[in-house]
Amino acid sequence: MAESLPADVTDVLAAVLNTDSPVHAALRRQVPHLSVRARCTCGCGTAYFELDTAKVAPALADPGTVVAAEAQLVTEAGECPGEVLAFMEGGYLSWLEVCSWSDDIEVTLAAARHWLRPRS
Template sequence: MTEALPAELAHVLGAVLSTGEDPGLELSLQMRHLWVQTRCACGCGSADFSLDTAAVAPVPALTGTRVAAEMELFSAGGEIVGEVLVFVKDGYLSRLEVCSWSDELWTLTDAHRILCPCDR
């Protein structure tokens, strides 16, 4: 099932891509051409993307499958509770993953609340 990129996911993806230098800026240009292909069944909010590769060029420096950007998630008490990873495959955005570093499930909604407080 393919769905449009939800605002919450777009905000988190944009926040993580904006933290670094290139290639985050180049990759952010691909965001308007993304769709959600699948979502993780556990409820964390991780998503695999589809991308209109005819509409946007790949980032040539990013070959293979790898993490292109990441951002740690901090609890209200300042502890690191997880992270958000942005993956690319052959220069194209391919996945956003919300990772928990404990038994507590941290979700896309949690990541959005932590990383994008002005969007609430």
């Protein structure tokens, strides 16, 4: 259930799956059925999902693993320390990754909630 997802995961998924595209709409319908299976051990907050695929339909997508959504992170100072990527496998959300491009700014999923700038 979405209630069991940590706030950083829920907020970032809502921000990156915010378009009217049919793929994003299908993935948003999956969120209430997601749970976090594991988190990256480095502390970045990257989350790997578990999903009961019998409860929700897949998004129309190419088979295999693809980036379903991405958003650049921009700080209040205008710096771009990284990005967030939502991955799907076979049409199902599989993980949410935060990537750092900077050694000077700590980039975590929690910090990404404040810095998200969705790509067009």
